[in-house]
Amino acid sequence: MYVILVYDIEARRVGRMLKLCRQYLNWIQNSVFEGEITEVKLKELISRAKKFLVLEKDSIIIFKSRDEKWLEKQIVGCEKNKIETFL
Amino acid sequence: MPLTATHIAYYHLCRRKLWLFANGITMEHTSDLVADGRFIHENSYERRADKFSEVEIDGSKIDFYDAKNKVIHETKRSAAREVAHGWQVKYYIYLLKKSGIEGVSGKIEYPVFHQCTDVLLTQDDEIYIEKTIRNIEELTASPACPPKIEKKKCRYCSYFDFCWSEEY
């Protein structure tokens, strides 16, 4: 499964969310991550996030796609972080 | 390796899986379903962990044992495969009984479907379990791996690729 995860989280919790997401997905720009992830790992991510989020104030939105190829991505301006396995 | 509830469950699912498992061929690491099961186990009923205890008895791990009410709680991912689940819990009750704890009952919970099933151990069950234990010991000690079962039942098994990879 290929996902795009975006979040809108209060400043003092945002750092934790950033660190958590970095373990699972690729950062592409502020508050936006994307990448290949399994169903279970995504559940794990969400469940770990819920432990510190305040659900009345914070939000996460996840766009799911079965495969990266079903996702057309258009970048306007500068690409902040290119996802690559060749570093 | 001591005989565990996993052996009992696999015995009812697939003899070959039991034999492979007993001989050290484990596949959990490749299976998303197993990972999901573990996740559900770790994350459902989170507050329960404080009240109930994890009991290890003869190598079998009972996830949640409510010692006060003498109830074993077992969490399962799917609603299918009840036969194997039932025997797994009955085996726990049997083990507890063997160590002198009588009057225990079980509850299998399917958090995904918000369902649960109650399990009791009858005298006939006990006889059956003892016979099953002997069968399992014999089967796993045998050098011959049992044959494959019907392929359509294997689709979601973590041993699928192992069993069905062939060359023509």
Add this chain to the structure above:
Amino acid sequence: MKKTYYLFNAGRMSRKDNTLQFTPQDEEGKELPPKYIPIESVSDLYCYGALDANSALYNFLGKSQVAVHFFDYYEHYTGSFMPKDYLLAGKVQIEQTMHHVKKEKRMVLARLFIEGAAFNMLKNLRYYNNREKNVQPQIDSIEQFMEMLHGYTEVDELMGLEGNIRQCYYQAFETIIDEFTMGNRTKQPPSNEVNALISFGNMMCYSLCLGQIYHTQLNPTISFLHEPGARRYSLALDLAEIFKPLLVDRTIFTVLNKKQLQADDFRIELNRCIMKDAAKKTFVKAFEERINETIQHRSLKRSVSYKHLVKLECYKLSKHILGVETYKPFKTWW
């Protein structure tokens, strides 16, 4: 599916907030902005550039079951960091050892590895033979060699046979590859471009096989065709024999014939040919694409990647060792 990450740029890899942070360096050794690699997405790391790392990182990689394979400047494989075995099974260990120690058992497997390897080599040759590259003489000789397979009773005789087959096979490269000459197969050091590519590609295949073996109960140090000790993980050499024609050689033909790599991608030093960094990158990219190609598997009835075929090979080998099913080597069927 977890991914392989290839590190070409020099830099520092570290554990940061329970994930991986890579800080690349530019030519002057100045640090560039760090990149994060999601630990959950990593299956293994291939390291070609200078990597700076500490034990905290290796502890973390070990815990996350991530292997690291190292290659030096001359594109030699120099070694691997393998996390602690996590799937050891007593019975498989014992039976695998028995299949090595008992000569008749070992010969059975050694022959099968050669049979699989030769079949896949012939498949490549026939493919090009049908495309106006006349490699019929090599096909004929390899077929002749294969008739001797069952006459041999010693493993080193089989290794000799394997050597003869491969020599024949490599002769055909001269015809298959358009621009470059192959000459004799030279390994230490490789004398020209094609030899450099073969050495490099074979090492990639070896590491791939090792990575797949690691995720099964097989012991990578107990082999059948190769002598254990030929390299630390000699079972990976056995498996690689079968997959080199499909994964390495076809990739070499493609990158050379499509001119993705050309003469100026290589550098000739005194008596050796070296792939420039960009050439390594191009080849690894082509190799990575190759191993991720998929095929409809005939018995599993689902699509699997070439990489996964290596894992399936480990399963079949385990079944053979446990006496469940006689091993049949993978043979390209398409």
